Amino acid sequence: MRLFLYTLPMGTPAPLDRDAQTWLNLPLLPGLSGLLAWIALGLLVFMAVARDGLPMRYEAWRLSHGVGAVLIALFGLHHTLEAGRYSQDTLLAGFWVLATLVAIASLVHVHVLIPMRQRRQPYRITTVRPEAERTWTIELEPDKDAGHPGNPLPFHAGQFAWLKLQRPLFRMTEHPFSISSAPADWPRIAFTIKEAGDFTGRIAEVSPGTPAYLDGPYGHFTVAPGENQPLVFIAGGVGMAPIMAMLRQLRHDGYRQPITVIQGNRSGSQILFADELDAMAETLDLSVHQVLSEPPAEWSGHRGVPDRALLEALIPAEQRAAACYYLCGPPAMIDALEQTLLSDFGAPARQVIAERFRYTLGGRRSSARRLVYAALAAAAVILAGVAGFAAG
Numbered sequence: 001m002r003l004f005l006y007t008l009p010m011g012t013p014a015p016l017d018r019d020a021q022t023w024l025n026l027p028l029l030p031g032l033s034g035l036l037a038w039i040a041l042g043l044l045v046f047m048a049v050a051r052d053g054l055p056m057r058y059e060a061w062r063l064s065h066g067v068g069a070v071l072i073a074l075f076g077l078h079h080t081l082e083a084g085r086y087s088q089d090t091l092l093a094g095f096w097v098l099a100t101l102v103a104i105a106s107l108v109h110v111h112v113l114i115p116m117r118q119r120r121q122p123y124r125i126t127t128v129r130p131e132a133e134r135t136w137t138i139e140l141e142p143d144k145d146a147g148h149p150g151n152p153l154p155f156h157a158g159q160f161a162w163l164k165l166q167r168p169l170f171r172m173t174e175h176p177f178s179i180s181s182a183p184a185d186w187p188r189i190a191f192t193i194k195e196a197g198d199f200t201g202r203i204a205e206v207s208p209g210t211p212a213y214l215d216g217p218y219g220h221f222t223v224a225p226g227e228n229q230p231l232v233f234i235a236g237g238v239g240m241a242p243i244m245a246m247l248r249q250l251r252h253d254g255y256r257q258p259i260t261v262i263q264g265n266r267s268g269s270q271i272l273f274a275d276e277l278d279a280m281a282e283t284l285d286l287s288v289h290q291v292l293s294e295p296p297a298e299w300s301g302h303r304g305v306p307d308r309a310l311l312e313a314l315i316p317a318e319q320r321a322a323a324c325y326y327l328c329g330p331p332a333m334i335d336a337l338e339q340t341l342l343s344d345f346g347a348p349a350r351q352v353i354a355e356r357f358r359y360t361l362g363g364r365r366s367s368a369r370r371l372v373y374a375a376l377a378a379a380a381v382i383l384a385g386v387a388g389f390a391a392g
Contacts, residue, residue, distance in 0.1 A: 034079035037072050044068045057198050059173055066107055073103045118164070118213040122146040123189070125165075125210040128203070133269040134195040135238060136203050137180065140212050141187050152186045153214065155179060157223065157249035158242040158326075158355075161216025163191060165206065174215060175199050178328075178355075180241040182248035189214070192241040192272065221328065221355040223250070230258045230319045234306050234337060236329020237265060240272040242355065243328055251280055259284055260315060260323075264291040264306045264333065268299065289314055306333060308340040320345040327354040 044065065047054065051061055077100045080087050087093050124146070127139040142148035155161070157179075164174035181190035195201045223231070223246050231250075233243045240263055250259065265271055268290075277288045291302040291310065302310060315323065325341055327334045334354045341347045 030079050030083035033075045034083060037075035037079060040068055040072045040075065044072065058175070059198075066111070070104060070107065073100045076100070114215055115164075115213070118215065121148050121151075121213075123148065123212040123214060125206055125208050125212055126188075127208060128206050130204075131192055132272050133267070135192060135270070135272065136195075137190055137192045138203065138206060139181075140189045140191075140214075143211070146211070150187075152183070153189060153217065155183060155217030157182050157245040158221040159217035159219040160242070161214045161218065164213045164215070165210055167211065167213075173199065174213075176218070178219075178221075178242035178245070179217070180244050182245050182252060184249055184252035192238060192244070194238040219355070221326070221353060222246070223324075223326075227324065228257060230260070230323040231255075232260045232262070232315060232323050232325045234262045234325065234327050234329075234333075235264065236306070236333045237270065238272070239327075239329030239355070241328075243326060244273050244276075246326070247277075247280060247284075247286075251284055255284060257285065258319065259286045261286065261288045262291060262306050262310070262314065263288070264293070264329070266292065266294050268292060268296065287314075307336060308344060311337075311340060311345070315345075321347055323347070324351045325353065327352070329356075331356045 047061065047065060047068070054061060056064075077096060080096050081093055087096060122143045123140040124143040125138055126141050127137070129137055131137045142150055144150055153161070160176050160178045162174040162176050166173075177191040177193055179189060180192040181188055193200050193203050195203065221242055233247070235243050243261070247259070247261070261277065263271065271290055274290070277286070280286050281288065289302055289310075291304060291306055292299055293303075293305050295301070295303050304310065311320075325337075325347060327337055334356055338352055338354060341352050342349060
């Protein structure tokens with residue numbers, strides 16, 4: 001923000017301004033550091049929005065993101081202290097220095113302090129098994145022999161954690177995954193992971209006994225405590241992982257309200273947890289519906305994708321406005337379903353909880369796309385204001 005407070009005009013004083021009070025007359029280095037900070041900020045935002053489309057490994061992207069943030073802070077601080085007329089005040093200069101130190105300290109906390117804490121709570125991989133086509137479940141347990149105190153991870157079903165293998169310090173290899181086991185399954189913690197990148201493409205090669213470290217829990221994709229109404233879970237692909245954690249916990253808690261599960265996939269080989277879901281129907285008031293977009297000729301289940309027509313066919317009219325909906329999967333599916341639930345079914349916004357697994361700019365629609373447009377519009381307004389100030 002300080003870059004917006006110390007800006008143009010620069011150049012030769014006007015004839016009537018002999019004392020140059022209306023001009024900053026920036027020296028080369030302070031002007032250059034401010035320009036570099038602006039450029040780095042633009043690159044940082046672009047790389048954040050377009051991450052999945054960039055030809056670079058996730059670990060390299062994350063390292064460059066952290067380095068870029070530090071450079072923005074340092075270039076901005078130099079520009080502020082050297083070019084800012086009012087930053088010569090000791091208190092104001094101290095404020096900007098403190099703000100920069102806080103920003104850098106946040107990176108130290110993430111990349112140094114958290115890994116140091118992780119070393120005191122090590123886990124180990126106990127199981128790696130195929131769950132569906134290109135999808136694996138890995139299970140962890142506290143490694144008490146390596147010093148884990150045995151205290152449970154305080155997570156709610158549906159949350160996620162950052163998983164790191166081998167060693168915690170000086171590695172940019174942690175990745176966020178939804179926990180697919182329930183808190184009631186402790187000391188076992190499971191993650192169901194689809195092969196979709198450099199790290200996940202090698203998940204099948206992980207061996208039991210591999211050291212593992214967790215940072216979490218995070219997220220709000222959870223069933224509210226004391227929930228007592230019909231529940232509808234709609235998953236696309238591996239979006240079934242956090243939903244399965246919630247179902248497992250609901251089974252443990254003896255949930256009595258009707259539960260509907262709609263799982264969408266491209267082919268039958270991608271269906272997750274089919275046998276366990278069938279077994280759950282014996283103890284829960286549970287109905288499960290599998291939907292395939294490219295079904296074989298002999299497929300007797302639902303065809304297509306989870307959409308308004310399918311929801312109208314599967315959810316009784318008297319439950320539509322009263323149910324609580326949990327959506328997890330590709331953004332396009334979630335955006336379309338949110339529109340149906342909020343506008344057509346009359347479900348209150350607080351009863352539609354969604355978690356998107358991808359945040360690429362090209363795939364955004366509806367409310368998510370509007371947020372991006374709002375951010376771009378705000379940036380345009382700020383730049384226009386800076387340009388107007390400079391021209392004036």
